[in-house]
Amino acid sequence: MLEVRKLTKVYDDGTVALKEVSFTVPDGEFLVIIGLSGSGKSTLLRCINRLIEPTSGQILWDGVDITAAGQEELRRIRRQIGMIFQQFNLVKRHTVLTNVLTGRLGYTSTWRSLLGLWSREDRARAMRNLELVGIADKAHNRADELSGGQQQRVGIARALMQEPKLLLADEPVASLDPATSHSVMKYIEWMNRERGLTVLCSLHFLSLARRYGTRIIALRAGELVFDGRPEEIDDRRFKEIYGDEAIEVEIR
Amino acid sequence: MSERSFYVRWGRYLLLVALAIPLYIWSWRTADINLVDLIQGAPKARPIISDLVRPSLLARERVTLSVSAVVRVPCDAPPPEPPPAEGPTLTLSATCLNARDSLVVSGSGFRPNTPGRLYWRVAGLEGRLRDEPFETDAQGRFTVETDIPPLLAQQGGDHTLEAELKWEAGALRPSETLRTTIDKMIETVFLALMATTFGGLVAIPLSFLGARNLMPTTPWGTTLYVAVRSFFNTARSIEPLILATIFAIWVGFGPFAGVLALSVHTIASLGKLYSEAAENIDPGPIEAIRSTGANEWQVIWYGVVPQIVPPYVSFTVYHWDINVRMSTIIGFVGGGGIGLELQRWINQLQWNSAATAVWAIVLVVSAMDYASAIVRERLV
Numbered sequence: 345m346l347e348v349r350k351l352t353k354v355y356d357d358g359t360v361a362l363k364e365v366s367f368t369v370p371d372g373e374f375l376v377i378i379g380l381s382g383s384g385k386s387t388l389l390r391c392i393n394r395l396i397e398p399t400s401g402q403i404l405w406d407g408v409d410i411t412a413a414g415q416e417e418l419r420r421i422r423r424q425i426g427m428i429f430q431q432f433n434l435v436k437r438h439t440v441l442t443n444v445l446t447g448r449l450g451y452t453s454t455w456r457s458l459l460g461l462w463s464r465e466d467r468a469r470a471m472r473n474l475e476l477v478g479i480a481d482k483a484h485n486r487a488d489e490l491s492g493g494q495q496q497r498v499g500i501a502r503a504l505m506q507e508p509k510l511l512l513a514d515e516p517v518a519s520l521d522p523a524t525s526h527s528v529m530k531y532i533e534w535m536n537r538e539r540g541l542t543v544l545c546s547l548h549f550l551s552l553a554r555r556y557g558t559r560i561i562a563l564r565a566g567e568l569v570f571d572g573r574p575e576e577i578d579d580r581r582f583k584e585i586y587g588d589e590a591i592e593v594e595i596r
Numbered sequence: 597m598s599e600r601s602f603y604v605r606w607g608r609y610l611l612l613v614a615l616a617i618p619l620y621i622w623s624w625r626t627a628d629i630n631l632v633d634l635i636q637g638a639p640k641a642r643p644i645i646s647d648l649v650r651p652s653l654l655a656r657e658r659v660t661l662s663v664s665a666v667v668r669v670p671c672d673a674p675p676p677e678p679p680p681a682e683g684p685t686l687t688l689s690a691t692c693l694n695a696r697d698s699l700v701v702s703g704s705g706f707r708p709n710t711p712g713r714l715y716w717r718v719a720g721l722e723g724r725l726r727d728e729p730f731e732t733d734a735q736g737r738f739t740v741e742t743d744i745p746p747l748l749a750q751q752g753g754d755h756t757l758e759a760e761l762k763w764e765a766g767a768l769r770p771s772e773t774l775r776t777t778i779d780k781m782i783e784t785v786f787l788a789l790m791a792t793t794f795g796g797l798v799a800i801p802l803s804f805l806g807a808r809n810l811m812p813t814t815p816w817g818t819t820l821y822v823a824v825r826s827f828f829n830t831a832r833s834i835e836p837l838i839l840a841t842i843f844a845i846w847v848g849f850g851p852f853a854g855v856l857a858l859s860v861h862t863i864a865s866l867g868k869l870y871s872e873a874a875e876n877i878d879p880g881p882i883e884a885i886r887s888t889g890a891n892e893w894q895v896i897w898y899g900v901v902p903q904i905v906p907p908y909v910s911f912t913v914y915h916w917d918i919n920v921r922m923s924t925i926i927g928f929v930g931g932g933g934i935g936l937e938l939q940r941w942i943n944q945l946q947w948n949s950a951a952t953a954v955w956a957i958v959l960v961v962s963a964m965d966y967a968s969a970i971v972r973e974r975l976v
């Protein structure tokens with residue numbers, strides 16, 4: 345279980361990105377985070393694995409306080425939390441296989457990883473995960489030779505390498521076309537349903553959020569303005585989250 | 597356009613011009629610009645320029661021929677028998693001499709139309725006395741009048757007169773100048789390579805300290821960042837010529853002084869370029885690697901290094917090219933390489949030789965330019 349308590353983030357320039365946000369995520373949930381651009385979705389996700397240091401508040405995961413963890417412990421926590429990104433964040437000049445293998449860095453000793461001495465199991469695991477996302481044939485291509493959808497699948501394979509219990513996905517399909525978006529979202533859904541991962545995923549489109557989320561939270565200017573089941577978001581709620589001017593668009 | 601705005605616009609231009617004119621008059625005077633000198637002085641530069649377009653590249657081998665005759669001083673004993681000679685021979689008007697007697701030396705059977713010199717040898721010494729120039733005629737003959745040098749007259753005994761002819765013959769071969777130039781050019785390129793390597797090796801770690809995004813935002817981090825960046829900026833603005841002068845005094849004239857001077861310059865210059873390249877890397881992959889639980893070494897190796905290698909290599913090759921260019925100049929102040937030779941030739945007014953060096957520099961620098969462009973293109 346993930347428990348976020350009164351999480352606040354104030355950036356160095358004084359921007360308040362999160363204001364006392366609290367919510368709880370039971371294991372196995374597919375939690376979708378929605379909100380306008382700048383509402384704090386990325387900040388929230390990055391606070392959970394402390395890519396961004398929270399200003400105050402607590403994040404408890406299975407009773408362990410992530411916000412209080414020292415460097416060594418933080419790394420052990422991070423390796424159980426997979427993350428995928430809007431811009432895929434692959435190392436462009438490395439091969440697809442190397443990119444996937446980096447998912448094992450948290451489990452590999454420094455000297456072995458600096459020499460590229462990946463274990464036999466890790467190599468096999470990497471190929472299995474690439475097969476799983478359907479791009480095993482691209483294993484030896486340079487990462488930047490792949491299409492956006494393929495790159496995101498490499499990102500998913502990299503996250504799978506960590507054998508994570510929790511997956512953070514920051515607008516994983518925002519740079520993809522609708523059809524590709526669904527194929528990527530289906531992999532995430534598969535991880536949630538078949539592998540039993542808890543998923544925290546921020547999305548731009550409410551239609552996608554409704555389709556994949558088991559629960560939705562909404563941020564507005566850093567504040568939690570909604571926490572409930574997808575079907576609870578009616579017109580009034582929608583306007584509260586996105587502002588009066590907004591109209592809902594569908595992505596199928 | 598309204599009439600008013602038209603005047604306002606042109607009024608502004610006129611004002612600008614009115615301000616610019618005195619500025620330019622003043623600058624013209626300060627810079628001592630004199631077009632008359634430029635045109636009238638042209639003939640003085642003509643020999644130099646015409647030599648510059650005729651660099652010394654090839655030369656024939658030099659052949660030396662010397663023939664000697666013996667003279668006895670003073671004239672008391674019987675004179676030595678002249679050796680029966682085939683080919684070129686010297687005929688003397690007298691075979692013995694008293695002090696202040698003059699002597700007519702004629703030669704025959706020599707190479708026609710060739711310059712030569714006639715001189716007295718001093719026994720046991722390298723030196724030549726009198727050393728009179730002559731040139732053989734179309735039949736290979738010459739006549740020179742000389743006298744016995746007082747030093748030899750005092751000593752007495754048998755003395756040797758020698759006629760020496762020098763001419764060029766045989767196949768064309770690279771001239772001495774060309775060989776020196778090639779030698780020194782190689783030295784220059786390697787000097788630049790060493791400086792680029794040393795400079796680059798020091799600049800790499802420093803560049804991390806000088807990259808805002810890689811340094812922590814703690815007071816210590818910021819202080820270090822500012823210190824490193826200021827060092828880059830200050831050291832970069834010191835001309836390598838000045839550095840070379842200092843190092844030439846420190847470690848003596850020669851390529852090593854040049855290597856040191858260029859290394860210091862390279863550290864600063866590459867350090868700044870590297871830092872800026874490091875600041876421009878994409879934070880995304882770094883974030884992604886860090887999120888897998890990787891430690892800082894792993895983040896650097898897998899997230900930072902692949903992103904900085906291409907720009908770093910490209911800047912290094914580019915700087916090697918710059919260093920070759922600079923090392924041609926730092927030789928002027930004792931930094932070794934081709935510059936030292938070039939300066940010597942200029943000082944001795946050997947413009948053909950200087951031209952060889954100048955053209956070699958042009959050739960090598962443009963070749964480096966071209967090669968570095970290709971390497972950099974490949975790396976994108």
Ligand SMILES: Nc1ncnc2c1ncn2[C@@H]1O[C@H](COP(=O)(O)OP(=O)(O)OP(=O)(O)O)[C@@H](O)[C@H]1O
Pocket residue numbers: 355356357359360361379380381382383384385386387388
């Ligand atoms: N490094 C930073 N320094 C200062 N302010 C920041 C920084 N990163 C984000 N912010 C600000 O914090 C607020 C929340 O940003 P965040 O990126 O979390 O929003 P988001 O919901 O992810 O937006 P988007 O949908 O556009 O990705 C914004 O006002 C943003 O300008």
Ligand SMILES: [Mg+2]
Pocket residue numbers: 385386387514515
């Ligand atoms: Mg975002």
